[in-house]
Amino acid sequence: MKRVLTLVLPILLAVFALAACGSDGDDSSGSAESEHGDHPMSGMPSMSMSMPMSMPAGAAQPGGQEIVISDFKYTLPGTFAPGEEVTVRNDDTAEHTVTADTGDLFDVEIEPGATATFTVPGQPGTFAFHCTYHPNMVGTLEVR
Known part of the structure; x- marks a missing residue:
């Protein structure tokens, strides 16, 4: 359990830190769209996270x-x-x-x-x- 927390906690902190940094604070209108009609998160880099030794519930190992x-x-x-x-x-x-x-x-x-x-x-x-x-x-x- 400690090993899982050791892996998950830093990842969650990094995700929250990146989300906080992604806000540019320029949009005071409260609108979900920018002036160009793009989604506000379109400029954000995509993130992929994987954890060793785990798979999503319901996912079976291929071939077994x-x-x-x-x-x-x-x-x-x-x-x-x-x-x-x-x-x-x-x-x-x-x-x-x-x-x-x-x-x-x-x-x-x-x-x-x-x-x-x-x-x-x-x-x-x-x-x-x-x-x-x-x-x-x-x-x-x-x-x-």
């Missing part, structure tokens, strides 16, 4: 399936192919993990509102997993 965490529960799409890359989307406000019950087959941590990916085991089987932060959250990964 998605596990969704919501209301402290896992929702799996069904079975997975051996070695398939899977996206995990955390729709909760708490951090979660998808951690294999045995061995070190997979263990991924997902911040609130973010996504992460991992590769399912390369051999077919049934693999139980849990959230290390919330022991009541359990699931089973079917690889076929």
Whole structure:
């Protein structure tokens, strides 16, 4: 959570600072259009922001399936192919993990509102997993 705040807070401050600097104060009429009929923001540079390890809610990773965490529960799409890359989307406000019950087959941590990916085991089987932060959250990964 601290890492997300460390990334988001400076970005938000920069956006507000740029927005404040963009006001030229010449328009006293209160009109939304300039004397040339342009939109008042047309002279502003466009800004693009991206945050590592996150995707918008509802966006699935191209070419893979998605596990969704919501209301402290896992929702799996069904079975997975051996070695398939899977996206995990955390729709909760708490951090979660998808951690294999045995061995070190997979263990991924997902911040609130973010996504992460991992590769399912390369051999077919049934693999139980849990959230290390919330022991009541359990699931089973079917690889076929």
